[in-house]
Amino acid sequence: MTEENEELNKKVTNWWNDNPFTYNPLEQKEIKPDAAFFREVDRKFIKWTPWGQRDSRPLSAVIDYESLVGQRVLDIAIGTGWSTEQFARVGADVSAIDITPKAVELAKTRFTIFGLPATDIRVADAQVLPWPDNTFDYVLAWGCLMHMPNTEQAISEIYRVLKPGGRMAGMMYNKHSLHWWWYIWLSKGILRGRLLRMTKQQLANRYTDGVYQGGNQLTKFYSSRQIRRMFGRFSQCRVSIHDTTTAIDHWPHHCLSLGRFLPAKIRQYLTTVVGQSLWIEAVK
């Protein structure tokens, strides 16, 4: 890693350690990690990803949990551990990492509170995974690869630790989304003139995760095409676009929510064209 990237990586780590991700943008820094807190995180996650739900488990429509029984699973950047909980509950042999001690502490607390099986949860950097080649059957990297200075290196590490035929899935932010082009670039950058004193990268950091805390240290947006290129070494890579209808409902502005007058089917369709989340599924 270059010196510049190392410096940025430290800033990213410190920021997430001080601002653990809870799916509640208004949350105070001082959180009380009890059962109600973790279930509220799960509830918010599910509300934010309706496209991912088949049953009450987060991402049950897109992760075949039953196929992971007894399989080696790596959960990358676990936040408060909602996904690690699901892998452990289904009986996968899961290892879980986050770059911040705070997230690891929170996920371990979750496991203690809900009496989940002893699990390997530890601090590690996805850009330098501490496992030998060909270790895992399945890797999840939800909402994290776009927050790392060296995203390509993290993808290459995922490829390395996957067994041949192993699968990975992840979520990254979609550049060609209403969120980026309309609400951030046009609305904040052009109409409010912020691009006169901020770079596009600073704008992305400021108006995505941590918006009520002054923005985070690094958020990158990618197009589906860029993602497919970055996952070029994998034998298969599928990218699909998803979102809630919130950004469409409130278009062009939350004070003038004209989008909600569009027929529900059209709003739903638009989430698959200009939604914020890219769901990536790849096979080694």
Ligand SMILES: C[S@@+](CC[C@H](N)C(=O)[O-])C[C@H]1O[C@@H](n2cnc3c(N)ncnc32)[C@H](O)[C@@H]1O
């Ligand atoms: C937006 S949060 C998502 C957390 C979790 N996946 C969730 O959905 O709750 C991003 C997470 O990535 C972690 N992270 C950032 N850079 C990382 C890295 N290089 N390696 C591992 N985790 C990292 C942060 O500490 C933070 O917990």
